[in-house]
Amino acid sequence: MNLVRVxxxxxxxxxxxxxxxxxxxxxxxxxxxMYWAELAEKVGDSPSALNxxxxxxxxxxxxxxxxxxxxxxxxxxxxxxxxxxxxxxxxVERTLNNGKVRLGLMVEIDLEQYEYTDKNNxxxxxxxxxxTSRLPARIEIRKHAELEMPHxxxxxxxxxxxxxxxxxxxxxxxxxxxxxxxxxxGGHIRGFKVxxxxxxxxKLNSLADSSxxxxxxxxxxxxxxxxxxxxxxxxxxxxxxxxxxxxxxDKEKLNHxxxxxxxxxxxxxxxxxxxxxxxxxxxxASFDFVDSFCKAMKGESKIKVIFDGKTYFASVPxxxxxxxKNIQDFIDDYKQNHKEIVEDYIHGDNSLTQLAxxxxxxxIFMPTISKDGLFDYCFRRGALxxxxxxxxxxxDKRYYLESKKIK
Numbered sequence: 001m002n003l004v005r006v007x008x009x010x011x012x013x014x015x016x017x018x019x020x021x022x023x024x025x026x027x028x029x030x031x032x033x034m035y036w037a038e039l040a041e042k043v044g045d046s047p048s049a050l051n052x053x054x055x056x057x058x059x060x061x062x063x064x065x066x067x068x069x070x071x072x073x074x075x076x077x078x079x080x081x082x083x084x085x086x087x088x089x090x091x092v093e094r095t096l097n098n099g100k101v102r103l104g105l106m107v108e109i110d111l112e113q114y115e116y117t118d119k120n121n122x123x124x125x126x127x128x129x130x131x132t133s134r135l136p137a138r139i140e141i142r143k144h145a146e147l148e149m150p151h152x153x154x155x156x157x158x159x160x161x162x163x164x165x166x167x168x169x170x171x172x173x174x175x176x177x178x179x180x181x182x183x184x185x186g187g188h189i190r191g192f193k194v195x196x197x198x199x200x201x202x203k204l205n206s207l208a209d210s211s212x213x214x215x216x217x218x219x220x221x222x223x224x225x226x227x228x229x230x231x232x233x234x235x236x237x238x239x240x241x242x243x244x245x246x247x248x249x250d251k252e253k254l255n256h257x258x259x260x261x262x263x264x265x266x267x268x269x270x271x272x273x274x275x276x277x278x279x280x281x282x283x284x285a286s287f288d289f290v291d292s293f294c295k296a297m298k299g300e301s302k303i304k305v306i307f308d309g310k311t312y313f314a315s316v317p318x319x320x321x322x323x324x325k326n327i328q329d330f331i332d333d334y335k336q337n338h339k340e341i342v343e344d345y346i347h348g349d350n351s352l353t354q355l356a357x358x359x360x361x362x363x364i365f366m367p368t369i370s371k372d373g374l375f376d377y378c379f380r381r382g383a384l385x386x387x388x389x390x391x392x393x394x395x396d397k398r399y400y401l402e403s404k405k406i407k
Contacts, residue, residue, distance in 0.1 A: 001208040006197045007108040010083040018180045020046040022401045025151035030056040049400035089194040100272035108260035116235045119382030123224040138236040151398045152230030152263040237261040258406045277366040279352040281344040285362040304365040320367035321377035328385035345387040
């Protein structure tokens with residue numbers, strides 16, 4: 001099974017200031033316009049990935065002109081010969097602000113092997129339910145775009161660290177293709193050209209072998225990669241490819257640039273990866289919600305619920321993934337008959353406590369996803385509910401840097 005291949009990566013020429021070129025993923029700081037204003041000031045008139053993306057903080061405005069400008073900027077950058085092309089996997093070394101190092105591999109994945117529906121038999125699966133209302137603006141950008149700039153992080157289940165970490169042990173023999181400090185407290189990043197890229201592709205594709213899957217999960221079916229971050233960006237790429245391939249012959253479909261999407265593959269057991277819960281704040285909910293919720297939930301573990309200065313406890317399944325699914329299902333069902341409730345997603349225990357008090361709202365402290373259980377859950381039950389977990393802090397998310405042609 002060919003899930004990945006060696007990419008043709010575009011990198012800015014060496015005369016470009018990489019610290020101004022690279023910027024954080026568009027779905028971060030979506031409630032903080034000052035972050036993006038400060039970044040724009042830092043970038044100034046320099047060439048930057050910021051000019052090729054639409055930060056989600058601006059999605060509530062008319063985006064037509066912004067989208068046209070993004071696509072024009074892509075053409076201008078390509079026509080000015082600003083990039084050079086690298087036919088190779090890149091080994092990424094990202095040093096985070098806490099000093100931990102996250103390793104990744106830049107490869108192309110075959111969108112024909114990926115589905116984002118709740119439950120499917122594809123080898124590449126979404127981890128979270130796709131909110132389709134978030135796709136149209138992204139699709140409008142990509143439909144006419146010459147370039148793809150990914151912030152997608154794909155996860156592999158490599159508990160013995162036999163692929164990425166083994167490769168990293170020989171980094172001293174590799175050519176460094178970039179090495180710089182990321183802006184806005186993003187830490188430091190280095191990229192190495194992988195000489196034996198085809199061997200790495202073979203190892204990654206071997207994760208789809210039926211014997212490997214059976215041994216790991218004691219189950220028949222297909223799974224090799226799951227999307228750790230960038231679920232909606234990859235769903236956008238898939239939707240655009242579905243549109244394009246309608247007008248292609250079978251031969252043309254095989255190697256069309258838009259069939260493949262550039263992603264960074266990370267081992268779920270990478271020591272730097274920290275899964276954090278995303279709590280639920282229910283503004284407009286009353287004690288009736290708390291009472292109904294605590295009576296309906298069943299399981300061996302307990303979670304905390306706060307309302308009106310009091311603390312309650314609800315029983316949930318011991319497996320955090322199953323618990324999150326059951327909690328979100330109850331919230332969604334309850335909201336069907338209580339349209340006055342507004343649900344928000346909150347990072348941090350203290351923030352949830354403060355906001356619940358400020359809005360006289362119900363706060364639910366969500367369980368933390370287990371690394372050991374995430375692949376198993378996606379295999380058994382499909383995609384988790386939206387906003388089920390976060391991989392680290394906002395500043396630690398993937399920055400736009402590499403790109404590829406999709407026309």
